[in-house]
Amino acid sequence: MLNKNRLRIAIQKSGRLSQESIKLLTKCGIKINLKQQQLISFSENMPIDVVRVRDDDIPGLVMDQVVDLGIIGKNVIEEESLRRNIDPKKILYTILQRLDFGSCRLSLSIPISQKYINLKSLNNFRIATSYPYLLKKYLDQKKINFNFFILNGSVEVAPSAGLSDAICDLVSTGATLEANGLKEVEVIYSSTACLVSRTGDVSDIKKILINKLMTRIQGVIKARE
Ligand code: PRP
Ligand code: ZN
Ligand code: MG
DSSP: OOOSSSSSEESSSSSTTTHHHHHHHHHHTTOOOOEEEEEEEESSSSSEEEEEEOGGGGHHHTTTTTSEEEEEEEEHHHHHHHHOOOTTTTTEEEEEOOSSSOOOEEEEEEEEESOOOOOGGGGGGGEEEOOOOHHHHHHHHHHHHHHHEESSOGGGTTTTTTTTEEEEEESSSSSHHTTTTTEEEEEEEEOOOEEEEESOOOHHHHHHHHHHHHHHHHHHHHHHO
């Protein structure tokens, strides 16, 4: 249960955002003693608890008010909103701050040898993805017919394994695509990490703490510019 007096922040356990998230919190002066397998750390110098989970679980934890704050890619929170089919007027989270790391794009990629003219080249393709809702929203808007199936990891292997014609997955440096003989043909969503907060009642103690944290985060980002 959420403690009224201690702020609970969810960050990615391992992956592209984890080290940067820890670095940011540390630079904000939060002393966190993270041990490899220990998934929660209670800061000693500030009333803040850091929970380390899979990135895909963070939007749900924030929207269901299980944690107060989360550091997560904008694409992941957008996918979860689409999945929950949330009425845009019924806000379930607030983006407090765009962060200066974790930038990536959600893109459609196909085998290097495949000819590509425009999106129509993908008509009736079978696409492997971890982001079915963002993919569907985009291709429906562009009136492209497609089939999809979900892979939550190793998406890049799908075309060479004969499972799909294309993939829709995150690209950061492009190294994973290259290693799997794929080329990026369309960017469908651009993302960075952001700090999000839950909605609902928040105690005054937490409000003060969040404001303090925000000021420090902005300071850290400014200093890095
Ligand atoms: C993404 C994506 C690719 C990789 C691309 O995974 O799924 O596998 O990064 O990066 P590159 O272009 O620099 O090679 P992510 O780190 O988001 O982890 P996850 O999919 O396991 O959550
Ligand atoms: Zn993930
Ligand atoms: Mg991945």
